[in-house]
Amino acid sequence: MKKVRSLLNLNLSLHGPHGSAWGKQLVVLVGLCLALASCASNVEIINETPSGGTVVYPYIEEQDVLTSQERRDAIRLLSEKCPAGYRISREGEVPRVDQAVDRASMGQVSRDGLVSRERRWAIIFTCK
Numbered sequence: 001m002k003k004v005r006s007l008l009n010l011n012l013s014l015h016g017p018h019g020s021a022w023g024k025q026l027v028v029l030v031g032l033c034l035a036l037a038s039c040a041s042n043v044e045i046i047n048e049t050p051s052g053g054t055v056v057y058p059y060i061e062e063q064d065v066l067t068s069q070e071r072r073d074a075i076r077l078l079s080e081k082c083p084a085g086y087r088i089s090r091e092g093e094v095p096r097v098d099q100a101v102d103r104a105s106m107g108q109v110s111r112d113g114l115v116s117r118e119r120r121w122a123i124i125f126t127c128k
Contacts, residue, residue, distance in 0.1 A: 041069070042057060043057040044057075045077060045081065051126055051127050052081075052127055053124075054123065054124045055122070056074075056094060056120050056123075057071060057074045058118045058121075059071075059119055059121055060117050071121075078123070078125055085128040086128060088123055088124070090124040091122060093120070096119075
């Protein structure tokens with residue numbers, strides 16, 4: 001009988017005092033958090049100065065360089081950093097470290113052990 005009561009209490013604690021609605025809300029909340037985390041952009045400003053810097057973003061295929069969401073996020077970062085406008089002085093692919101060295105530090109190998117095809121594009125800019 002104690003086991004039945006403890007199982008009933010466990011069931012009540014998982015579903016809350018209002019039945020399974022609390023559990024459904026929790027599942028939706030966790031799902032939403034995971035979805036937002038997966039949408040997080042990998043765009044970052046490096047070598048930032050008061051008057052400019054370098055924005056770096058990942059891409060996989062050549063056609064993604066100018067049309068990807070990461071490119072749009074990079075341009076948005078430029079606009080936020082330089083509200084009066086900016087000038088792009090140079091952009092291009094960031095060279096990778098030697099693959100043997102990079103692989104030794106797990107830089108190119110993803111968590112599942114496969115070699116990553118991700119490349120990085122940099123935009124060097126100055127604010128107007």
